[in-house]
Amino acid sequence: MxxxxxxxxxxxxxxxxxxxxxxxxxxxxxxxxxxxxxxxxxxxxxxxxxxxxxxxxxxxxxxxxxxxxxxxxxxxxxxxxxVYRELILVKIKADAAMRPGIIATADVFRAKIIDVEKESLIIELTGAQSKIEAFLNLLDGYEILELARTGITGLSRGSQDVTDADEIMRKKAEYEGL
The missing domain is CATH 3.30.70.260 (ACT domain)
Incomplete structure (x- = not known):
């Protein structure tokens, strides 16, 4: 498969x-x-x-x-x-003593700390699935309270097969008119 x-x-x-x-x-x-x-x-x-x-x-x-x-x-x-990308938001249980380690890990992956509370952090990370998985593996020792993933979104590289929307709509209208 x-x-x-x-x-x-x-x-x-x-x-x-x-x-x-x-x-x-x-x-x-x-x-x-x-x-x-x-x-x-x-x-x-x-x-x-x-x-x-x-x-x-x-x-x-x-x-x-x-x-x-x-x-x-x-x-x-x-x-x-x-090019493929995915976005995750991960809420991690983190008191003041745990934060430096979590923040250091987030920095390595260029993740953003987007929310800080007394007992938790929310981190945003965008990247290829392999990057997301590697990041989540390094968080294995921490308690993940919540996790949201967008799923993959992607585009083809270059400009050779970029869709000209107006041309497609014209062809579609011709086809439907037959």
Whole structure:
């Protein structure tokens, strides 16, 4: 089994995320992570889906997602040709004596301390999954009170396959007019 990262450009319409997640549910495909957010052009949303499966399942996922009406474009993001990031917020139990060690660890990873209370710290860290996992492994000796992860989001490197939204919309309108 392998993981595949799909970058979807979709119409920014109500329910689009639900329809995409529903396709996975109906077909019995597993979603490892899913993130969504409006693009620079507010007509569109970028959805990043990470799924696992054998080659046949991953191929079927791509074909089924491509058929959805709201999907304008789907890209397979390959490790060597893409940039992936994830954000975590982690709340750690930390009295005054424990703070210097936690802060030193956070500094090594260029994490930010975003909240300090008497008995806890909240740390924000953005990076590749390997960086996130390494950071969490170093926090193993501390009590993690809460942890929130965004899941992976990503883009392909370079400008060769950047989507021209207006051109896609023109082609889509021509296709629908046939």
């Amino acid at each position: 392998r993981k595949q990262v799909y970058s979807l450009l979709v119409d920014n319409t109500p329910g689009v995320l639900s329809r995409i997640a529903g396709l996975f549910s109906r077909r019995g495909y597993s979603i490892d992570s899913i993130t969504a957010g409006v693009t620079a052009d507010d007509r569109f949303t970028r959805i990043t889906v990470v799924a696992s499966g054998d080659e046949m399942i991953l191929s079927q996922i791509e074909k089924q997602v491509r058929k959805l009406e709201d999907v304008i474009e789907i890209k397979l993001l390959k490790d060597e040709e893409s």
